Amino acid sequence: MKKEFEEMLDIWTEEELKNFLPEQLPELDEMTRKRIEKRTLEKVKQENRRFSKKQIVAAVVCIVAVLGIAGRGPILAAFEKLFHYLPGVGVYVDEEGTQMYSAELIQDTFTENGVTVTLKNVYAKGIAIHMELVMEGENLTEGILEGQDDFDYLKEKYPVTMEYNGTEYELSSNSGEIRKENDENVNRYRRQIIRSVSNTAQLYTVRIAGFETPLVFRLTANEGTADPETLGVSQTKSGITLTASAEVTEDGIAVELYQVYQTEEIQNAETDFRRQVLIYGIDYGDEDASQDWIEVYRSQNYVENKDGAVLKTILESQEDMQNGLRFVVEGTEADFPITIHRGPTTVETSETQSIALDLPETGETKTMSEQLEFAYGTVEILEVSVSDVFQQRVGTGENTVDVPRRDVEISYRVVPKEGVFQMYAVSAEAPRGLANGVTSDWDYKENIFTFGTDVAEDQETLEATFADPYLWAVEDFTLVIDTPKQLE
Amino acid sequence: MEDRELLQLMQKNPENGIRLAMKQYTGLCYYIVQQKLSGQPKEEVEECVSDVFLAFYHQYQKIDLEKGSIRCFLAVLARRKAIDRLRKLTGKETIPLEESWTGENQVQKQEERRQLLDAVHSLDEPDNKILILKYYFGYPTKMIAAAFGLKENTVDQKARRGLEKVRKLLEGGA
Numbered sequence: 001m002k003k004e005f006e007e008m009l010d011i012w013t014e015e016e017l018k019n020f021l022p023e024q025l026p027e028l029d030e031m032t033r034k035r036i037e038k039r040t041l042e043k044v045k046q047e048n049r050r051f052s053k054k055q056i057v058a059a060v061v062c063i064v065a066v067l068g069i070a071g072r073g074p075i076l077a078a079f080e081k082l083f084h085y086l087p088g089v090g091v092y093v094d095e096e097g098t099q100m101y102s103a104e105l106i107q108d109t110f111t112e113n114g115v116t117v118t119l120k121n122v123y124a125k126g127i128a129i130h131m132e133l134v135m136e137g138e139n140l141t142e143g144i145l146e147g148q149d150d151f152d153y154l155k156e157k158y159p160v161t162m163e164y165n166g167t168e169y170e171l172s173s174n175s176g177e178i179r180k181e182n183d184e185n186v187n188r189y190r191r192q193i194i195r196s197v198s199n200t201a202q203l204y205t206v207r208i209a210g211f212e213t214p215l216v217f218r219l220t221a222n223e224g225t226a227d228p229e230t231l232g233v234s235q236t237k238s239g240i241t242l243t244a245s246a247e248v249t250e251d252g253i254a255v256e257l258y259q260v261y262q263t264e265e266i267q268n269a270e271t272d273f274r275r276q277v278l279i280y281g282i283d284y285g286d287e288d289a290s291q292d293w294i295e296v297y298r299s300q301n302y303v304e305n306k307d308g309a310v311l312k313t314i315l316e317s318q319e320d321m322q323n324g325l326r327f328v329v330e331g332t333e334a335d336f337p338i339t340i341h342r343g344p345t346t347v348e349t350s351e352t353q354s355i356a357l358d359l360p361e362t363g364e365t366k367t368m369s370e371q372l373e374f375a376y377g378t379v380e381i382l383e384v385s386v387s388d389v390f391q392q393r394v395g396t397g398e399n400t401v402d403v404p405r406r407d408v409e410i411s412y413r414v415v416p417k418e419g420v421f422q423m424y425a426v427s428a429e430a431p432r433g434l435a436n437g438v439t440s441d442w443d444y445k446e447n448i449f450t451f452g453t454d455v456a457e458d459q460e461t462l463e464a465t466f467a468d469p470y471l472w473a474v475e476d477f478t479l480v481i482d483t484p485k486q487l488e
Numbered sequence: 489m490e491d492r493e494l495l496q497l498m499q500k501n502p503e504n505g506i507r508l509a510m511k512q513y514t515g516l517c518y519y520i521v522q523q524k525l526s527g528q529p530k531e532e533v534e535e536c537v538s539d540v541f542l543a544f545y546h547q548y549q550k551i552d553l554e555k556g557s558i559r560c561f562l563a564v565l566a567r568r569k570a571i572d573r574l575r576k577l578t579g580k581e582t583i584p585l586e587e588s589w590t591g592e593n594q595v596q597k598q599e600e601r602r603q604l605l606d607a608v609h610s611l612d613e614p615d616n617k618i619l620i621l622k623y624y625f626g627y628p629t630k631m632i633a634a635a636f637g638l639k640e641n642t643v644d645q646k647a648r649r650g651l652e653k654v655r656k657l658l659e660g661g662a
Contacts, residue, residue: 002623005651008604009624010571014556014564016605020620021559024635026515026627032534036518037510039538044503044545127531169532170576196531196538352501429500465500 039128039196082224083260085231086123089130090322091243091258094224098126101200101219110213114138117208119215129195129219133160133208139185140178150178154189163205164197171195171206228260235477238420239263242477244340247485252314253331253338255303258324259345259473266421271323271345271473300343300476305335337482344474347421351375352467359460362406363388376471377423381464382411382448389457392434405434408462409452416472425449425470430462491551491558498548506545509558516559516625517541517566523626524570528577536573540566563625607657611650618643619650 082094086102094100103122110117115137122131135158144153160171171193179188206215229236234243243258259271303311317328331338353372360366365385372379387407394403410430416422433454455462489497489508498505514537521536543565551561608616614636621627621635622643629647633640 002651005654006623008600009620010567011601012564012567012604012624013601014560016601017563017620017624018556018560020608020617020624021557021563022516022621022625022627022635025513025559026519026631028515028518032518033510033514036514036534036537036541037507039534040506040510040541040545041503043538043542044506167529169529172576196535198529198531352504354500431496432499467501 035127035196038126039194042125042128043194081260081262082226083228083231084222084224085258086222086322089121089123090256090324091228091231091260092123092125092224092322093260099200100125100222100224101129102222104218104220106203106216106218107213108215108217110211110215112211112213115140115211117211117213117215119206119217122217122219123222124200124219127196127198127200129193129197129200129204131193131195131206133191133193133206133215135189135208136187138187140189141186150186151176154178154186157210158189159209160191160193161207162195163207164202165199168207169195228258228262231258233479233481235479236262237475237477239266240420240473240475242342242479244479244481245485246336246338246481248331248333249328251317252328253303253311253335253484254317254326254328255340256321256324256326257340257342258321260323261347266347266349271347297343300341302341303329303331304339304341305331306337311335311338333484336484337480340477340479340481342477342479344472344476346424347471347473348468349375349471350467351469352465353379354463354465355381356461356463357381357384357410359408359455359462360384360386362386362457372466374423374426374466374469376419376421377414377416377426377469379426379466380413380415382413383409384411384462385409386455392454394434403434404457405454406457406459407433407452407454409450410462410464411448411450412466413448414469420474421471422474423469423471426466427468429465429467491553494558495548495551495553498545502545505548506541509544509548509562510541513559513562514541517562519626519628520563520566520624521570521573521626523623524567525574525577528574532573532577536569537566539573540569543569567624603658604654607654610657611653615646615650618646619654622647623651 084092084094084100084102086092086100088103088105092100101124103124105119105122108119108122115135118134118136120132120134122129124130141150141153143157144150154176161168162171163169176192177188177190178186181187201219201221203216203218206217208215225231228234228241228243231243232245234241236242239262241260241262243260244255246253246255248254303313305311311329311331314328314330317326319326351374353374355370355372357368357370358366363386365383367383368381370381372381385408387409389404389406391402392405393400408430410428412428414423414425416424428449428451430451430453451464453462489512494505494509494512497508517537517540518533521540522533525533525536540562544562547565548558548561551558608619610616611619618632618636621632622629627635629640629643632638633643636643638646
């Protein structure tokens with residue numbers, strides 16, 4: 001009966017369960033709880049970083065102003081951190097004392113039945129193993145039923161297992177990506193997998209259903225270094241270290257670049273090497289402005305060969321790495337020594353400030369004087385306007401009602417402080433409205449950001465939150481790589 | 489932290505929100521998952537609990553505080569994720585749970601749910617709560633005993649008898 005009873009409970013909904021909720025919540029040992037928390041936050045961050053488009057507007061035109069007034073601030077305090085170079089993955093900066101592991105790839109690729117399978121980006125952070133499985137073939141979804149979801153089909157067709165500790169476990173992917181040819185056949189399927197284990201340093205064998213060849217790797221502890229300059233050809237300025245390596249491949253010269261911060265002031269920073277170029281054209285569709293910006297970017301970021309000729313970058317080759325970027329330039333070993341020039345990069349940091357704004361009367365606009373001081377810039381609230389009352393229909397069926405609402409729009413400007421790090425944008429949020437949620441926009445001519453929501457008829461204040469500032473790291477670097485493969 | 493405050497925080501700063509939610513509710517979800525995945529490695533349980541909170545991160549906007557609570561939402565989510573993982577681990581057919589509740593057998597399932605609810609409600613307090621704490625929430629006997637001020641063997645006895653009573657009620661007896 002116990003089993004049947006439990007199975008019947010399996011289909012209970014919140015409605016059935018609500019009268020039996022425990023009053024006291026059980027506690028879990030702190031180590032287990034922290035381990036789970038860490039894993040979850042990693043998954044959240046991975047998703048945000050790779051697969052979602054963050055609703056931040058990058059005020060690209062700011063760079064012109066920023067570069068114009070760029071001063072060189074005082075050298076920032078040195079800060080003890082460990083830097084781990086993980087081949088194929090990038091550079092990890094240790095902030096919490098977590099042991100990192102790098103992978104020795106014993107069998108990382110094979111081709112069977114016209115499908116090439118590659119294991120990439122394998123590493124472990126503590127007990128969490130991260131990896132990517134890429135499958136490439138002419139038509140990976142051959143046999144899919146009409147109307148069936150591509151991801152569901154691929155997941156079902158190619159389940160993955162991993163053997164370790166003498167046991168084979170089924171792996172589930174945390175996120176995935178597919179590429180289609182002519183909008184029809186899926187010819188690339190990439191899965192990102194994170195798996196927690198109890199004993200990280202050991203041998204792992206990954207198998208995909210339908211293929212005989214296994215993928216094999218071994219994880220070993222990566223001790224890291226306190227001095228990122230030892231990671232390769234490096235230069236440190238104002239607490240920013242840029243490290244580079246280059247190798248000659250059949251496509252050209254592959255360059256890996258890493259930027260890390262040795263300052264206490266910049267914590268949890270994420271350098272975005274490419275958004276500064278891409279976001280402008282993609283998010284705003286302004287081709288002319290985008291072109292201008294690309295020219296600016298190219299004039300600051302390029303690779304020269306020994307004769308001073310600029311080596312052309314193969315744009316499709318660009319790939320994000322942890323704290324870095326990998327790209328290929330046209331060239332051969334004869335082009336060495338090569339010189340890498342890098343201009344300012346954009347950095348996202350963690351800082352949050354909230355403010356309660358008094359709302360003006362209905363149909364009015366109020367000029368504001370509130371300011372929020374961030375470490376590297378100031379948010380100046382310019383105006384708050386409230387629209388006339390409108391009726392918003394909410395609910396469904398018989399429960400539909402009209403609710404009086406008013407639109408609120410807040411405009412603000414970001415004024416950077418002088419120094420090496422200069423804030424140029426920040427995410428702004430307000431409580432979600434009933435009508436349109438939260439909206440945001442940016443007038444790039446005036447460099448004014450606006451965001452809005454809708455509020456009740458009698459609401460007098462609105463709490464606005466500004467979080468995760470975007471900064472320019474206003475330093476330029478010149479690195480000379482005498483021979484290929486210096487990072488290793 | 490109150491549910492409403494937590495949901496507001498989730499909207500404003502989801503990462504901080506999820507941290508606080510995990511601080512408060514990881515134990516609850518862990519015991520539910522552990523009960524369902526008993527006999528599976530600890531790392532499977534932890535991975536599953538982590539998936540519960542990742543799903544919460546994506547779905548928290550569905551929570552209607554007029555009708556339910558974060559505690560209840562997470563409990564059901566944890567149970568579903570655990571069932572899903574167990575099916576995968578034991579190689580049984582994996583049907584999305586939402587799907588298994590729709591379709592032709594929906595009426596029958598609804599009836600089963602109602603009958604079970606009636607049967608559990610018909611037990612005296614705290615016997616009905618003990619049964620659910622043990623078999624849904626996976627609370628260890630010791631913890632239930634402490635919550636109700638009972639001896640551990642009394643809790644086990646009540647659970648056994650309660651289960652037997654539910655069986656009789658479902659079979660049409662008294």
